Amino acid sequence: MTTPEGFREAYQTLVEGGWNGLGGNPEFGGMGMPKTLVAQFEEMMQGASMAFGLAPMLTAGACLALDAHGSQELKEKYLPNMYSGVWSGAMDLTEPHAGTDLGIIRTKAEPNDDGSFNVTGTKIFITWGEHDMAENIIHLVLAKLPDAPKGPKGISLFLVPKFLVNEDGSLGERNSFSCGSIEKKMGIKGSATCVMNFDGAKGWLVGEENKGLAAMFTMMNYERLGVCSATIRVTG
Numbered sequence: 001m002t003t004p005e006g007f008r009e010a011y012q013t014l015v016e017g018g019w020n021g022l023g024g025n026p027e028f029g030g031m032g033m034p035k036t037l038v039a040q041f042e043e044m045m046q047g048a049s050m051a052f053g054l055a056p057m058l059t060a061g062a063c064l065a066l067d068a069h070g071s072q073e074l075k076e077k078y079l080p081n082m083y084s085g086v087w088s089g090a091m092d093l094t095e096p097h098a099g100t101d102l103g104i105i106r107t108k109a110e111p112n113d114d115g116s117f118n119v120t121g122t123k124i125f126i127t128w129g130e131h132d133m134a135e136n137i138i139h140l141v142l143a144k145l146p147d148a149p150k151g152p153k154g155i156s157l158f159l160v161p162k163f164l165v166n167e168d169g170s171l172g173e174r175n176s177f178s179c180g181s182i183e184k185k186m187g188i189k190g191s192a193t194c195v196m197n198f199d200g201a202k203g204w205l206v207g208e209e210n211k212g213l214a215a216m217f218t219m220m221n222y223e224r225l226g227v228c229s230a231t232i233r234v235t236g
Contacts, residue, residue: 001130001179004190007052011133014045015085020056025067028079042226050227051191055088055128057226062089062140065219066159069207077165078138088134091219092123092141092160092196102142102213103151109143109158109203118200119143119160122180129194130162130179136171137162139196140219141203142212149210157212158203177201 014020023038024030038060046053063082067075081087095105107121119141123129130137139160148154164172180195207215 001132001182001192001194003131003133003192007190008133010052011055011085014056019045020059020085021063021083023060024063024083025075025079028067028075029083030063030079046226049190051188054188054191054227055131055133056085057223058091058128059085059087059089061219061222061226062091062138064222065140065157065215066206068218069157069215070159074159074204074206077169078159078161081136081169082138086134087136087138087161088128088131090126090129090137090139091216091223092126092129092139093216093220094124095122096124102155105142105144105155107141107143107198109145109156109205110200111145112202116202116204117143117145117158119158119177119198119203120200121198123196123198125183125185126194126196127188128192129196131192135163136165139177140206140216141198142216143203145209152213154210155213155216156209157206157215159206160198160201160203164202175201 021030022033022041026032059082063079082089098104109117109119111117141158141160142155143158144154145156162175164175166172177198180197183193185193
């Protein structure tokens with residue numbers, strides 16, 4: 001997906017200045033600044049362009065959730081490049097039939113012998129789910145294991161990268177998912193809102209099995225607060 005003219009240059013300016021990892025964990029390359037400072041920066045960025053600002057804000061939220069709930073291996077492998085902005089993050093929650101009732105999602109995650117999972121399903125309304133500003137896009141995806149309980153108590157959270165990451169940290173082959181279409185969304189112009197189709201895409205469990213919704217709320221609440229504060233600032 002090709003971003004609007006100037007977005008890639010603006011994104012590179014942002015990440016080169018280190019702003020992408022302002023509040024990140026210093027153990028993995030973040031700057032460790034307090035939320036009082038991060039909030040002021042985010043308000044200015046979102047106030048200037050909500051469409052653009054959603055991309056780094058989603059990355060920050062994904063990093064927060066991964067740092068809070070991910071394994072040490074996942075954090076070491078993904079957080080440094082996400083804090084630096086070389087990779088970005090996305091949040092994959094709802095589906096065509098589900099709306100806000102996430103307990104009835106159908107996306108499945110089948111376990112593999114190597115500890116990974118094959119994720120299959122369709123997600124909608126995925127902000128910045130596909131774009132050309134970062135080298136890789138790290139999706140946090142809600143899905144259900146084969147023996148999961150019904151309802152919200154059976155949801156797990158998975159990290160699914162656009163490009164698989166080799167042992168040496170380099171990018172490998174394209175993962176088995178793609179953007180099916182760009183959705184029209186009132187009020188946000190220039191920001192790609194995507195339908196994402198996962199077809200046995202390789203992913204890794206974040207946190208505990210069947211406790212993915214609680215882990216995702218770490219990211220979800222971060223995004224809600226960021227959008228809310230920016231909206232209040234812009235509208236007065």
